[in-house]
Amino acid sequence: MTPDADADGGAGAAGVGPPGRPRIFLVEDHAVFRAGVRAELGDAVLVVGEADEVEAAIELINERTPDVVLLDVHLPGGGGQAVLRGVLPHHPEVQFLALSVSDAPEDVIAVIRAGARGYITKTISGGELLQAVYRVAAGDAVFSPRLAGFVLDAFAQGTGPDTVTTGLDPELDQLSPREREVLRLIARGYTYKEVARDLTISAKTVESHVSSVLRKLQLSTRHELTRWATDRRLV
Amino acid sequence: MRGITDTTDPATRPAPAPPGPDASRVSSSGGLGNASWDSYGWRGHGHRHRHHPLRLRIRGPIKRSSASRVLGGVCGGLSECTGIDVTLVRIGFVLVGMMSGVLVLGYAIAWLVLPIDNETSNIFSRAVNDRRGIRLVIAFLPVIVAIQIVVSVLHIGYLGFIGWPVFLAVALGILIWRNASEHERVWISDDVVPIFSSGSGRHGRWTMILRLAVGLAMTTGGVLVLVLGHTTTAALRPVGGALLVVAAIVVVLGPWWLSLARDLMAERQARALAEERAQMAAHVHDSVLQTLALIQRSSDDPQNVLRLARAQERELRAWLFEGRPPGTISEDATMLGEGIGLLQRQVEANHGIAVHVVLVGECELSDALRALLDAAREATVNAAKWSGADQVSLYCEVEPDTVMLFVRDRGQGFDPDAVPTDRQGIAQSIRARMARFGGTVVIRSEPGAGAEVELSMPRRQLVR
Numbered sequence: 001m002t003p004d005a006d007a008d009g010g011a012g013a014a015g016v017g018p019p020g021r022p023r024i025f026l027v028e029d030h031a032v033f034r035a036g037v038r039a040e041l042g043d044a045v046l047v048v049g050e051a052d053e054v055e056a057a058i059e060l061i062n063e064r065t066p067d068v069v070l071l072d073v074h075l076p077g078g079g080g081q082a083v084l085r086g087v088l089p090h091h092p093e094v095q096f097l098a099l100s101v102s103d104a105p106e107d108v109i110a111v112i113r114a115g116a117r118g119y120i121t122k123t124i125s126g127g128e129l130l131q132a133v134y135r136v137a138a139g140d141a142v143f144s145p146r147l148a149g150f151v152l153d154a155f156a157q158g159t160g161p162d163t164v165t166t167g168l169d170p171e172l173d174q175l176s177p178r179e180r181e182v183l184r185l186i187a188r189g190y191t192y193k194e195v196a197r198d199l200t201i202s203a204k205t206v207e208s209h210v211s212s213v214l215r216k217l218q219l220s221t222r223h224e225l226t227r228w229a230t231d232r233r234l235v
Numbered sequence: 236m237r238g239i240t241d242t243t244d245p246a247t248r249p250a251p252a253p254p255g256p257d258a259s260r261v262s263s264s265g266g267l268g269n270a271s272w273d274s275y276g277w278r279g280h281g282h283r284h285r286h287h288p289l290r291l292r293i294r295g296p297i298k299r300s301s302a303s304r305v306l307g308g309v310c311g312g313l314s315e316c317t318g319i320d321v322t323l324v325r326i327g328f329v330l331v332g333m334m335s336g337v338l339v340l341g342y343a344i345a346w347l348v349l350p351i352d353n354e355t356s357n358i359f360s361r362a363v364n365d366r367r368g369i370r371l372v373i374a375f376l377p378v379i380v381a382i383q384i385v386v387s388v389l390h391i392g393y394l395g396f397i398g399w400p401v402f403l404a405v406a407l408g409i410l411i412w413r414n415a416s417e418h419e420r421v422w423i424s425d426d427v428v429p430i431f432s433s434g435s436g437r438h439g440r441w442t443m444i445l446r447l448a449v450g451l452a453m454t455t456g457g458v459l460v461l462v463l464g465h466t467t468t469a470a471l472r473p474v475g476g477a478l479l480v481v482a483a484i485v486v487v488l489g490p491w492w493l494s495l496a497r498d499l500m501a502e503r504q505a506r507a508l509a510e511e512r513a514q515m516a517a518h519v520h521d522s523v524l525q526t527l528a529l530i531q532r533s534s535d536d537p538q539n540v541l542r543l544a545r546a547q548e549r550e551l552r553a554w555l556f557e558g559r560p561p562g563t564i565s566e567d568a569t570m571l572g573e574g575i576g577l578l579q580r581q582v583e584a585n586h587g588i589a590v591h592v593v594l595v596g597e598c599e600l601s602d603a604l605r606a607l608l609d610a611a612r613e614a615t616v617n618a619a620k621w622s623g624a625d626q627v628s629l630y631c632e633v634e635p636d637t638v639m640l641f642v643r644d645r646g647q648g649f650d651p652d653a654v655p656t657d658r659q660g661i662a663q664s665i666r667a668r669m670a671r672f673g674g675t676v677v678i679r680s681e682p683g684a685g686a687e688v689e690l691s692m693p694r695r696q697l698v699r
Contacts, residue, residue: 123589123591123626145591145593145628145630146591146593148593149593149594149595149630152595152632153595153596156595156596184630184632187593187595187630187632188593188628188630188641188643188687189591189628189630189641189643189645190643
């Protein structure tokens with residue numbers, strides 16, 4: 001792992017911003033999958049380290065402060081959330097992109113609420129994964145179709161009679177019509193670019209809508225959010 | 236009495252009108268009725284669009300619109316053909332129609348002589364060529380003659396006056412009904428004459444009993460009036476004579492009527508048979524033909540061929556001997572989510588394509604939603620077979636009134652207009668299936684840009 005660390009220093013000095021090569025850290029307990037991701041991302045990113053369990057991951061990430069951490073949701077020793085809790089208080093600038101095999105709702109809600117900037121499944125193609133990494137590195141949110149569907153479901157139809165909100169900010173508990181439209185298209189499998197074309201807005205606007213939804217998802221106290229995650233067992 | 240004739244006359248005059256001026260060339264749409272309707276229509280918009288005269292450009296022949304229709308789709312067709320907003324056309328029609336009844340007549344004629352946009356022939360030309368329907372109408376002639384005889388004997392003059400108009404109206408109604416397309420028939424029976432469908436509703440038995448009771452009461456009342464109104468039996472003698480004439484007509488024309496009734500029955504059976512065959516073709520296409528295509532594709536993998544053949548055999552047996560139709564979502568599923576899960580597993584197992592499912596909301600499965608799932612499965616299988624993509628997205632959202640379902644792939648795409656209309660996959664398995672329950676289908680695709688099939692099914696079936 002030492003050569004990686006050296007390379008990391010060099011790249012960091014050369015230029016950090018998103019246009020350059022983002023510095024990636026892999027947290028994943030399957031060695032085969034780690035190798036696969038490395039091969040898929042190739043030279044487009046700089047992998048500054050890997051870890052296969054929670055404690056090592058927290059230590060190394062805090063030490064190397066990568067741009068983006070690719071975080072497996074199912075990790076021995078506390079799961080992905082434990083890593084988020086161990087890093088974000090010290091290094092809020094590190095962005096997390098959660099990866100999972102299952103897309104199970106309880107996984108989605110847990111890591112997003114713990115602070116991940118995006119959520120994708122491992123079936124994602126190499127090109128899409130790279131795009132997701134760039135997007136998260138730039139501070140934007142990454143929603144898989146399933147995550148978009150989940151948010152639509154949890155924030156369904158404004159406020160129903162059994163909607164209990166205890167938050168101080170009611171704005172956080174509702175999606176705007178535009179956000180709903182954007183999410184619906186993402187849930188239908190559209191890329192951000194296609195969403196932008198379909199709604200005749202700029203890709204940047206799409207990103208800001210998605211980021212705003214992510215914020216609501218993380219801060220809302222809407223009961224449905226937690227209830228959805230425990231009630232539903234999708235496929 | 237004159238009052239009655241005066242009001243009924245204009246209403247029935249449309250009857251002889253169509254066979255008059257444009258009986259010979261219907262498609263030319265240049266008849267008398269159309270001319271008045273056109274001029275009224277244009278005048279209506281001329282006021283609103285005087286500053287945009289170039290907006291009025293004719294695109295091809297006028298056809299009634301099936302997508303934007305309130306009544307017959309005439310306004311929608313007019314707006315599609317001229318580019319004027321459909322709401323403006325409608326407002327114009329209503330305003331001018333209130334001022335002059337001629338426009339109403341013009342609208343009715345336009346409805347008859349303009350083909351709807353997914354058909355080539357119009358109702359009128361079909362009615363003219365409908366020999367069986369015309370025979371049926373002619374068969375009613377002796378009946379009306381008999382009624383006229385009875386009526387003139389009894390000196391009920393006003394009945395004689397309205398007899399012919401009523402006959403013409405009924406004759407027209409029969410011809411229109413027989414020659415309207417399937418969709419328009421649904422529209423007529425649902426919105427125009429709800430009584431047409433009263434026998435087929437859920438409460439058919441009770442309405443039938445009610446109808447019988449009312450009919451009996453009216454017959455008894457009529458006989459009582461006849462008998463009590465004429466104190467001496469001598470006055471009833473002409474009635475006896477009239478009845479004899481009627482009986483003679485029945486004896487002379489009875490066999491012909493019977494053969495006509497048999498003909499109509501045979502026609503109805505033939506139609507039912509054709510429908511059955513279409514459904515069977517859809518089933519076979521969904522199951523056997525699909526499997527054969529899969530087997531051809533995996534001919535170098537004997538294991539796979541064997542598995543496919545076995546599965547198909549099992550499905551076919553279930554269909555032929557247990558009456559479970561293939562290509563449908565199993566009856567076991569009761570919720571939409573379950574059904575979609577089954578669909579996903581079936582398609583992934585049989586076609587080797589990943590199906591990414593996103594479901595928002597949940598509801599119970601009805602027959603209509605099962606049809607929606609069957610159509611969705613067909614769309615997914617199409618994507619697996621033709622698109623070349625290795626994954627397909629299926630998004631389903633339950634809204635208060637409808638269930639929307641999108642099937643999207645990023646494959647090679649196709650030109651939806653270039654698909655031959657007789658191709659089973661889209662026509663029968665998707666469009667017809669959805670239409671049977673009032674659902675709609677929109678297909679968006681371009682060569683090279685993937686394809687998306689949008690299915691929309693109303694949750695509450697319109698049962699009146």
